[in-house]
Amino acid sequence: MPARMRHLRAITVVMGCASLALAVSLPAQAASRPHSKPVERAVLPAHDGWASADGSTTGGSAATRDHVYTVTNRAELIAAFEDAGDAPKIVKIAGTVHGNSDVNGTPIGCEDYYTGGYTLEKYLAAYDPAVWGTDAVPSGPLEDARAASAALQAAAVNVPVPSNTTLIGVGDDATVIGASLQIKDVSNVIVRNLSFEDTYDCFPQWDPTDTETGAWNSEYDNLVVTNSTHVWVDHNTFSDGDRPDSAQPYYFGTVYQQHDGLFDIVRGADLVTVSWNVLKDHDKTMLIGNSDSAGATDRGKLRVTLHHNLFQNLKERAPRVRFGQVDSYNNHFVAQTGHAYGYSYGIGIESQLVAEHNAFTLSADHDPALILKKWKESPLTAGDNYVNGKKTDLIAVHNAGVPAEQLASGAGWTPVLRTKVDSPRAVPALVDREAGAGGHC
Secondary structure (H helix, E strand, O other), rough: OOOOHHOOEOOOOEEEEEOOOOOEEOOHHHHHOOOOOOHHHHHOOOOOOHOOOOOOOOOOOOHHHHHEEOOOOOHHHHHHOOOOOOOEEEEEEEEEEEEEEOOOEOOOOOOHOOOOOOOOOHHHHHHOHHOOOOOOOOHHHHHHHHHHHHHHHHHHHEEOOOOEEOOOEEEOOOEEEEOOEOOOOEEEEEEOOOOOOOOOOOOOOOEOOOOOOOOOEEOOEEEEEEEOOOEEOOEEEEEOOEEEHOOEEEEEEEEEEOOOOOOEEEEEOOOOOEEEEEEEEEEOEEEEEOOOOOHHHHHHOOOOOEOOOOOEEEEEEOEEEEOOOOEEOOOOEEEEEOOOOOOOOOOOOOOOOEOOOEEEEOOOOOOHHOOOEEOOOOOEEEOOEEEOEEEEEEHOOOOOOOOOOOEEEEEOOOOOOOOOOOOOOOOOHHHHOOOOOOOOO
């Protein structure tokens, strides 16, 4: 780690997360000491969701002064994560970090990853259904070149986060664009006050056998928690940024999908609290559990709390749940006219979802019966939820509107790890005002 990075210190101005707004390069001994505990050293409050169980979540709050870093590009971010292994560390992002960038942090385009003769034009020509057919996935030299090019991008985009880390944005505009933060095989991580945007796949694979019409399948989520425990994700904003799916071209009659999920919690992840975030303008939003066949890994895990989050104009998976005991309360779900809406809660195999005290604001063209989507036979608890200001029995409305997919009530457990539970009538104004990145935490 360059010495100049270790000596970056924050001058504190007490304005919530904006207390991180001014970062100057000072010798460690000259750094000012705030009278109150700085926000980057905050820990998860007691009883605040599943991440507060079995020892709570403290991230890098105990970091020594030489393990506090301010970074401004991808190379510095990775260097900070790698310094001192799993020792507690605080990593503060100032400005915008680009995942797709050169060694100097300058953004690069998809063409910079091309190898083996790949170009999109050549790929489209080779695997046009009129040429390739619709019975087999692509293979051959152009598919090999696509996979090799994709591997080069993956090496840049996927950024592993170590244990005992607090990752936090400086001020109100800290942004990560085009990177996939991987909280994998670690524990005790806090992520706060960051805008995650447009983690896009330059090299989606065409699969003509995926559904009746074929599909483009992409990689990368903005944030992924995999086989990790004690993770607190708080006051962040997740979106597709300037590359919404609605602006994507169509190839072979279907959208050229360059985005996967926004934020997934999968493969044995456990004890996670997701609070006061904004997730917006996306298709496949959040998986909790990634496969029906993962019972050996996921049973008894995937314990996740979602509270005071804004889920806005999302097509599906907010979240889709498999196996886990998931507590979702005091969230605001918004589906406006002109935005595709499939469902909010996906009820998957052996899931135990408790969805209570939430608010839904749906335009007239979106059916409340679709708030719940049954994938497998798994009872849930859904009480004291409001749709457009009116108390609504989500299960009864779903069963009446989708008679072929009846849902049963009773998740079989009662959440106890909650801080203040707000009236669902107050949730829209409260969550819309306070959720997301930009100095709220």
